[in-house]
Amino acid sequence: MRGLLARLARGEISRRDFTRRMFGMGFGLMTVDSILDTVAHGQGRKSADTPKHSEAFRAEPFSELTPYEQWMEKEGVPVHKGYYIPNVREVETKEWKRFGTRGALINLEGAEATDGAYVLEVAPGKSTSPVRFMFEESVFVLDGEGETTVWHEGRPKQTFKWQKGALFSPPLNTWRQYRNTGRTPARLISVTDLPLTLDLYHNAEFIFDNDFVFRDRYDNQPDYFTVNQSKMKIAGSAATFGEGEKGAVGVLDTGLIPNIHELQLFVAKARGLKNKSAEVILSDNSMQSHVSEFETGTYKRAHRHGPGSHVLALGGVGYSLMWTNVPKYSEAPKQVRVDWKDGTLFVPPDRWFHQHFNTGPDPAKYMATTWIGGKYWVKALGGGGRTHRLNTISFRHGGNMIDYGDEDPAVRAMFEEELKKNGVEVRMPGKA
Numbered sequence: 001m002r003g004l005l006a007r008l009a010r011g012e013i014s015r016r017d018f019t020r021r022m023f024g025m026g027f028g029l030m031t032v033d034s035i036l037d038t039v040a041h042g043q044g045r046k047s048a049d050t051p052k053h054s055e056a057f058r059a060e061p062f063s064e065l066t067p068y069e070q071w072m073e074k075e076g077v078p079v080h081k082g083y084y085i086p087n088v089r090e091v092e093t094k095e096w097k098r099f100g101t102r103g104a105l106i107n108l109e110g111a112e113a114t115d116g117a118y119v120l121e122v123a124p125g126k127s128t129s130p131v132r133f134m135f136e137e138s139v140f141v142l143d144g145e146g147e148t149t150v151w152h153e154g155r156p157k158q159t160f161k162w163q164k165g166a167l168f169s170p171p172l173n174t175w176r177q178y179r180n181t182g183r184t185p186a187r188l189i190s191v192t193d194l195p196l197t198l199d200l201y202h203n204a205e206f207i208f209d210n211d212f213v214f215r216d217r218y219d220n221q222p223d224y225f226t227v228n229q230s231k232m233k234i235a236g237s238a239a240t241f242g243e244g245e246k247g248a249v250g251v252l253d254t255g256l257i258p259n260i261h262e263l264q265l266f267v268a269k270a271r272g273l274k275n276k277s278a279e280v281i282l283s284d285n286s287m288q289s290h291v292s293e294f295e296t297g298t299y300k301r302a303h304r305h306g307p308g309s310h311v312l313a314l315g316g317v318g319y320s321l322m323w324t325n326v327p328k329y330s331e332a333p334k335q336v337r338v339d340w341k342d343g344t345l346f347v348p349p350d351r352w353f354h355q356h357f358n359t360g361p362d363p364a365k366y367m368a369t370t371w372i373g374g375k376y377w378v379k380a381l382g383g384g385g386r387t388h389r390l391n392t393i394s395f396r397h398g399g400n401m402i403d404y405g406d407e408d409p410a411v412r413a414m415f416e417e418e419l420k421k422n423g424v425e426v427r428m429p430g431k432a
Helices: 002-009 015-024 029-042 067-074 194-201 204-208 384-388 409-422
Strands: 094-096 101-106 116-122 137-143 145-151 158-163 175-180 186-192 251-254 275-282 288-294 310-315 318-323 335-340 353-358 364-370
Touching (some): 116 175, 175 186, 288 353, 353 364
Antiparallel strands (some): 101 116, 116 186, 145 158, 145 175, 275 288, 288 364, 310 364, 318 335
16 A cells, blocks of 8 residues: 555556555545545645644653653643642633633643643634644533634635533544634633543654544534434443443434533433433544533432543532542541532542532532543553443442442531531431
């Protein structure tokens, strides 16, 4: 094939002849089209409105810092760390040359180099610089309204609108540009698998200036950034739903959800009393999100899994407990409590038990986004995919879940005390 590519690049054979020969070698249409797009780009067929980037970053070998950590230091924007962010709408931002707008990076403890996050703030009437990159992302609109334009090199552009509460993903390695069409600043948060990607390849040019076209993921389909019945798949995963539940739930597989609060939720008793959930796949990514809602006066079962699940509170008030090593919370060597409200972000560290409690008068809702999902199962890197699939199986049977009957009595006592302070009725089993 290498000789055939060289002849195509020199113009010795036509694109049609190249395509015919590649088909004869067993290659599919999308693969052939991607190769042709790449060759065309190498021959100088670039769009006039597509900028050239020169990546000066080079990872320092034999460093105590990973390539991603080194890259963050050189981006010139704040890097927010710790176990949680009280409110991502309030994190400090600075001008970010890469995006041409204000931004910040988020690198929380529980991400553990599998994934990370960044925040963009776009002023009214302004646009970001066009960027493309070889890592997946899931973008949530915290505030404001606007539109995003995506395109492949030399191909038609496609624009979709968004507002507060929207969730979307520009397809892998497409150019993307954001524009604020409102009268107030727009703020977006993106969870990405850049830490994993950059640490593996330690080459910024490969990631931020790569010509490859993933036409199998996105080929300018007119309904790509819409939601309709054809986008709903019956495919709930064991990470969220127990046996007997998975066959009755839908997974939304699309490029854009206009309003996450209007997403259809399904009963997920295995994860907790009065709990509803839904899973989301964006733009054919390996990354996945799920949304959970649970009623006032209740809490979810404790569980644990691999690293990287970015939990963003979407409504209600409450707290989450995270602890190490043992099922009994009060005996854990390390304990962390996160009090949350709309906009709080936290990431449970690798194989830490964690448990979510609603202490307010209204249902509580959160979204968890992670670098692995259900559409494409990832087993590697510490067993992230495997550990997530044990979420609904009791630790007594080799799983990662603590059933209500096995939990530390201190957990229930703490919860009841918090509800008493807030004047909220307990609605857990055995209580009034």
